[in-house]
Amino acid sequence: MWAAGFMSGTSIDAVDAALILTDGERVLDFGPVAERNYTPEERTILKAAVDAARKWAWTGPQPEAAFREANAVLTRTHSDAWQQLIKGWNGPVPAIAGVHGQTVLHKPPVNGARGSTLQILDANSLHSELAVPLAFDFRSADVEAGGQGAPLAPAFHAALLQNLGDTRSNAVLNLGGVANVTYRSADGNLVAFDTGPANGPIDEWMEQHGLGTHDKDGRTAAAGRVDNISIDLWMDKPWFDLPGPKSLDRFDFDATLARGMSLEDGAATLTAFSAESVAHAVRNFADRPDQIIVCGGGRRNPQLMRELGARVPCTVKSAEDVGWLGDSIEAQAFAFLAVRTSRGLPISWPGTTSAPAPITGGRIID
Numbered sequence: 001m002w003a004a005g006f007m008s009g010t011s012i013d014a015v016d017a018a019l020i021l022t023d024g025e026r027v028l029d030f031g032p033v034a035e036r037n038y039t040p041e042e043r044t045i046l047k048a049a050v051d052a053a054r055k056w057a058w059t060g061p062q063p064e065a066a067f068r069e070a071n072a073v074l075t076r077t078h079s080d081a082w083q084q085l086i087k088g089w090n091g092p093v094p095a096i097a098g099v100h101g102q103t104v105l106h107k108p109p110v111n112g113a114r115g116s117t118l119q120i121l122d123a124n125s126l127h128s129e130l131a132v133p134l135a136f137d138f139r140s141a142d143v144e145a146g147g148q149g150a151p152l153a154p155a156f157h158a159a160l161l162q163n164l165g166d167t168r169s170n171a172v173l174n175l176g177g178v179a180n181v182t183y184r185s186a187d188g189n190l191v192a193f194d195t196g197p198a199n200g201p202i203d204e205w206m207e208q209h210g211l212g213t214h215d216k217d218g219r220t221a222a223a224g225r226v227d228n229i230s231i232d233l234w235m236d237k238p239w240f241d242l243p244g245p246k247s248l249d250r251f252d253f254d255a256t257l258a259r260g261m262s263l264e265d266g267a268a269t270l271t272a273f274s275a276e277s278v279a280h281a282v283r284n285f286a287d288r289p290d291q292i293i294v295c296g297g298g299r300r301n302p303q304l305m306r307e308l309g310a311r312v313p314c315t316v317k318s319a320e321d322v323g324w325l326g327d328s329i330e331a332q333a334f335a336f337l338a339v340r341t342s343r344g345l346p347i348s349w350p351g352t353t354s355a356p357a358p359i360t361g362g363r364i365i366d
Helices: 040-056 064-086 123-130 140-144 154-164 200-208 216-222 228-235 263-283 302-311 329-342
Strands: 002-007 014-022 027-037 096-099 102-107 116-120 134-136 170-175 178-184 190-197 291-295 315-318 363-365
Touching: 002 064, 002 329, 014 064, 014 329, 027 064, 027 154, 027 329, 040 064, 040 102, 040 116, 064 102, 064 116, 064 123, 096 123, 096 329, 116 140, 123 134, 123 363, 134 329, 154 170, 154 178, 154 190, 154 329, 170 263, 178 263, 190 263, 200 263, 216 263, 216 302, 228 263, 263 302, 291 302, 302 315, 329 363
Parallel strands: 002 096, 096 134, 170 291, 291 315
Antiparallel strands: 002 014, 014 027, 102 116, 134 363, 170 178, 178 190
């Protein structure tokens, strides 16, 4: 069936939308993609919801006003992305849409205590706007079963790798606010987990200095000097010693790491740290992949890609190098997961989220 998918990541820069043809096991064709950028005002409202959620942290009354304003933004912007997506589309009306929502809080399980995750979305309002069955709330079932609730794209990554027809070991790296990797060994075994920070601390660093929402083309980092001593100290944090699967909240690593550094050196060091955390993960795979394919916004940061190339012990390619659309993979993934949800197929496994068994997730409004 043709399915639509939508993603708004922790970088809070845009709603990405995509159409794919899939049975939930294979990817048979790709349709159009769309991107609806957030205005500065919309981004402020969404960031306020994240700030309110972090202050709340599941203690006391939920910040309903902040969430209500954010949900209105999400409904409007997702509807706009939908209109862009289907404008000029001559194929059938999508049979289902998968929507991730906006993550405002994520707490992984610790020492046997169950974790928590929250993606805000007014699913009923958005369903009314799209007028097709809507799959949403993909993470809760995994978390309730004791899993990490993240990452969820590995099922789709595996289908993309299958289409490449390559039987070697491969890894797919998504560089959003947080970095996550899907590793498929040569024998087909699938492992996935968050590797550490990606764009989040870099973006925050630039914003703190009044220089926009991100380090455009990695220019600021390229002008700085990497403080490798600081990176060694940061890599000593216990989280990096934990085996996967594991997950992070966007703010578990933030721009305060670089406090006291110059603008350029801070950007350079945060960028190198993101790359080193990926390299650390890859070095600890039992069977190192032959290549790592990079998707997400971070692949458009040349300095981050250079750091990855210098530190990761295998070939680094961008999604476009293998014929993928790197900006749209997360949206395509949630279209894929929507179809899996509609068929009652698992969307997470012990090797991808540490769930105790394969978990079917997501809820559907018909």
